[in-house]
Amino acid sequence: MSVYHQMGNDYDSLLAEVSLLRYRGAILSPVNYTLDATIRKTMRHQRTNFEVIFDPQLYSPTSQRGDLPKWPHFPSDVDTADLTAPSWWSELVAKIVGVVSATGVRAVCSPAIVPRVYSTDYYELNRIVADELIAAIGGRADVLQTVIASMSELAQDGRSEEIASIVTEGNTSRVYLVFNSGFNPRREFSKTDELKGAMRLIRTLENSGVRVLVGFASSDLVLWKAAGATSCSTGKYMNLRRFTPKRWEPSEGDGGGGPVAYWFEEALLAFIREADLIRIRRIGGLSQVNQQNPFGRQILEIIDRGKGERWRPLGWRQYLYWFADCEYRLSTNRSLSDQLVKTAQQIWERVSKEGIYMDEPTNDGSWLSPWGEALG
């Protein structure tokens, strides 16, 4: 039962944040820093009970790769090589072992690509690569098998069980699970069958003794925890859902998600902007937990001062604090997920009755009905 930071650009300062000490570790993405910068900025935070996990992302097929090509493990032929050849993966595994030694990370995810087709062969190859990494690491670091699953495939009857069966054929004891979908960045998953399939995948893996860390999680934490996920990771809300057709919204382009500040509201299970926050607060729609959130209190004080001060970095922290706090409560209360979704549906109804329209037109709570069905 734990939460991890999903590290992104300019993230290292958040690792030292005292109010975020509930985080059990950090998943290191090599996109944003070089190897040297990573060691300098991140590894100093690795301490007792804080696990840094290296995710040797390949970002194949093409996507923005940042500093990734500068890393010693990153294969220069990733776009042209035969990625079905076991020898190519063996070479990569050897290089990843080198990075693990150089950085001193305590855990590493197995390498994986985002495939065109999520075939059985694809999962089998990933399992073989993970087993090879486990053997090569030899206990010097924990290995998490990366499982990238297509949400639309998980909607198919029996597909979750089939994938889970393949994943558990080898020596894996931990899985790093990433859901891929056609949803836009930071939008909530909202297809009931897909969510049920995703939850079934988590549940079957956990029931077989495999600990699942759901990567790139967000407010959907409430679903993954209800399915029994041991851990979830999240980052600054602008970094979420990399595995989408568009990594960033077209209008942003600065790699950081634009200058807009967001508040995460548990009572709505939604990210809302400042104007929405003021309106929801006015009708008494904010949750108690968020009003007790230390960063939430600071944001409300800023708003109350009325000087137009910017609070985007506080917004990240308010969300990250909520995420860890909520995970803790979900871990100790099995029925909380259901309660949170039902409460949020009621508050959204109230918002609608009050005639409040959110700054973002798509921010309407419409995902909560599928969430409720998936939980049911």
Added chain:
Amino acid sequence: MSQTQIDLESAALQICKQKGLQFGELVGTGGFKQVFRVEDANGTQLALKVLSRRASSARTAREIEALRRCNHPNIAKLLHIDQSTFAGVTFDYMLEEFLSGGTLGKRLQTHGALNREEVLVLGKPLISVLVHLYDLGLVHRDIKPDNIMYSQDGLSPVLVDFGIVRDLSAVSITKTFLPVGPGTPYFASPEQLNNAKGQTNWRSDQFSLGVMLYYCCLGVHPYQFPSDQPGDDMAGIERVVTRQTRSIEFYTNAKMIGLPCLIKMTEPWPINRFRTPDQLATAWAAQ
């Protein structure tokens, strides 16, 4: 008597002559082989297995390799392998320890179903066999009453016939385009029946063992429904192929007889079975 049988028996007689063995009798016939009881100069009884020339040489090689690697009291011991040419045709043959106690299948026919205690006793060494095979990366793929033999004392079950053994570290012999993988359909796992090679591992043997042990106890397949026509095995097999649910009666029976492990062992998806043989052994002993 078929042409194959004549050929193999004649070949067996010649092998006995060449090796100084005394020919006994035909004791078993498989798809591509026949097994004869023979006796060596010391009076020790042996099983002479002569393979038909139609047998796949790749499968034969894999069977021999698997048996060479195995070293377990409940797995048939391979003593000698060789080839012999008879009438211009070369036959592979193996000499194994002879198990005079007959097969479990024969026992069930003669004495009827086993009780709970007998199933518990039978299951323990066979699970130990699965632990051994798992350590070697082998999947037997044909666990069934006819492939469980008893030694002379009549107490120790021995797993025989590694003719379709799968070595997980070797390239698969079964082609993926085939609709069904090798195995005896009644006892085969869904992944074998669907030729899902990537999922065929020790958990497939676990499924077959679970089906066999339930069959030993109640004389029916776990996926059989009371409403099925008597003797209609296909209905149960079809449910296995399509990974359907089992009957309420199955769950009730498994719990009532005090063998709840059978429920998990015969789950349609491998993920829902015991993940490792050690976990199965522990759960089996705790029943």
